[in-house]
Amino acid sequence: MPLFLNEDQTMLADTAREFLGEAAPVAHLRSLRDADDPTGFDRGLWAKFAEMGFTGMMVPESAGGLGLGHVEAGIVLEEIGRNLSPSPFLTTSVAAVAALSGTSAGQNWLPRIAAGETIAALAIDERAKHGDAIAMPAERSGNGFRLSGTKQFVAHGHVADLIVVAARTAGSHTDTEGVTLFALAADTPGLTADPRRLTDSSIAARLTFDNVEVDGDAVIGSVDDGRTVLNRLLAAARSGAAAESLGVGEGAATRTLDYLRQRKQFGQTIGSFQALQHRAAHLYSELEVARAAVLKAQQLLDEEAADADTAVSVAKAMAGMASMLAVQEAVQMHGGIGMTDDADIGFFMKRARVLTEMFGDIGYHSDRIARIGGY
Numbered sequence: 001m002p003l004f005l006n007e008d009q010t011m012l013a014d015t016a017r018e019f020l021g022e023a024a025p026v027a028h029l030r031s032l033r034d035a036d037d038p039t040g041f042d043r044g045l046w047a048k049f050a051e052m053g054f055t056g057m058m059v060p061e062s063a064g065g066l067g068l069g070h071v072e073a074g075i076v077l078e079e080i081g082r083n084l085s086p087s088p089f090l091t092t093s094v095a096a097v098a099a100l101s102g103t104s105a106g107q108n109w110l111p112r113i114a115a116g117e118t119i120a121a122l123a124i125d126e127r128a129k130h131g132d133a134i135a136m137p138a139e140r141s142g143n144g145f146r147l148s149g150t151k152q153f154v155a156h157g158h159v160a161d162l163i164v165v166a167a168r169t170a171g172s173h174t175d176t177e178g179v180t181l182f183a184l185a186a187d188t189p190g191l192t193a194d195p196r197r198l199t200d201s202s203i204a205a206r207l208t209f210d211n212v213e214v215d216g217d218a219v220i221g222s223v224d225d226g227r228t229v230l231n232r233l234l235a236a237a238r239s240g241a242a243a244e245s246l247g248v249g250e251g252a253a254t255r256t257l258d259y260l261r262q263r264k265q266f267g268q269t270i271g272s273f274q275a276l277q278h279r280a281a282h283l284y285s286e287l288e289v290a291r292a293a294v295l296k297a298q299q300l301l302d303e304e305a306a307d308a309d310t311a312v313s314v315a316k317a318m319a320g321m322a323s324m325l326a327v328q329e330a331v332q333m334h335g336g337i338g339m340t341d342d343a344d345i346g347f348f349m350k351r352a353r354v355l356t357e358m359f360g361d362i363g364y365h366s367d368r369i370a371r372i373g374g375y
Contacts, residue, residue: 181233
């Protein structure tokens, strides 16, 4: 497929850019941070997402959604990144939907996600850094399971209605098989959340499962074969995070170029200095290469291609590198003002740092690509 958007996708991009630019610009994030908002996002804005149809973008039409794909979701995520718009779109409308689609558990949750009534959180990681090991046990208990243990870095885990949790039902923590995914209501007895504000002002929680009882209907997919669903969830989350990272880089780069056109030194705009022009051109090139990698990964996911998983890791690593370059250059080319809280650039740097860590950082995905290639 060509590495550019078709007419319908371009219209969606224009709509998302206008909507988020007006409803949730960077100033919106600043106001939430200054108010020490305990939710981490604006529920009123999330209701507007539902009105726009964004919440059900990837939900099948049979469940009340639009039935669109990863490319379309990535378009919205890029604009979310460009404006630093706080929302649970990535975890709820992309990753959770990818896991629930085509499963019996999804029949209950997907219509509620499409309607904007449900916030989903992903309880996957058990260490400070993202990894592949799943150790938290889910033991057989009557007709269901009993979950005990902790999960780290669960975005929106303190306010979610639905928790998608990966647990170990057989084998050891390093085994590929023996993993099962569950869809839990957040008010299930024994489940508690300890929320912590991250550097980008978003909130993630440490979830504790204290003999949490769930029935068999909570299983997503098949018992002991949850790795298939988990891989689908992670591919969606990683490609989505890559798209948002690209948007963060674009937002920082756009502000930097505007500053270069306005700031004057020695009687001329600093954008006329050749050294800064070279740096701006290099940044543009890196962002465009990352854009191609992200779009290719999304297209391959929509096609369910065999090499989609590799493309997703390429996209996540390249988008992370490009966005980090963008925010670092933004601070440098803004000079001293780039280090102050009055400038918005710091918000972009903080969000880029968090997104890079989510679902595997640059090192994780670089290593993963090498292993897939047989190195």
